[in-house]
Amino acid sequence: xxxxxxxxxxxxxxxxxxxxxxxxxxxxxxxxxxxxxxxxxxxxxxxxxxxxxxxxxxxxxxxxxxxxxxxxxxxxxxxxxxxxxxxxxxxxxxxxxxxxxxxxxxxxxxxxxxxxxxxxxx
Numbered sequence: 001x002x003x004x005x006x007x008x009x010x011x012x013x014x015x016x017x018x019x020x021x022x023x024x025x026x027x028x029x030x031x032x033x034x035x036x037x038x039x040x041x042x043x044x045x046x047x048x049x050x051x052x053x054x055x056x057x058x059x060x061x062x063x064x065x066x067x068x069x070x071x072x073x074x075x076x077x078x079x080x081x082x083x084x085x086x087x088x089x090x091x092x093x094x095x096x097x098x099x100x101x102x103x104x105x106x107x108x109x110x111x112x113x114x115x116x117x118x119x120x121x122x
Contacts (some may be wrong), residue, residue: 001078002114003085004105006122007043007064009033019058021046028091032104034084037066041085045122048090063122082112088119 010017014026027047035041043064045057061067066085072078086108088101109117 001069001073001080002082002109002112002117003037003064003066003069004088004109004117004119005043005064005085006048006088006090006120007045007060008047008087009035010042010044017044017046019056021057023047023049028089029087030089030091032089032101032108033087034108035087037070037081037083037085040067043087048122050122063120065118065120069118079115082109082114084108084112088121090121 008017008027008029011027015024016022017024017027021044024046027044029047043060045063057063066081069078069081073081086105088105089097092101105117
């Protein structure tokens with residue numbers, strides 16, 4: 001099982017990206033990235049335009065469920081989690097997403113032997 005997220009790696013130079021941060025376009029990322037699924041990466045969602053009045057980003061498990069996927073795999077509820085999780089940029093045109101980002105994500109999932117992927121669009 002592969003996990004694909006729109007969450008961005010934390011960048012200290014990009015301003016406030018904490019759970020209560022206002023929308024922060026400086027925290028965006030522009031290329032597909034991959035990370036180690038065995039760890040707990042520092043990802044943030046301040047770069048996304050979501051409802052900050054009624055929702056909070058305080059619990060990363062609600063928008064990046066990697067720990068839960070690992071627990072499900074350990075208990076046998078799902079197969080193994082792939083070696084990497086992957087990040088999908090959100091600021092692209094539909095053409096760039098379809099022609100560049102999606103093929104790159106698919107190639108990375110296949111390289112890890114994924115049978116399925118969960119896309120967590122934040």
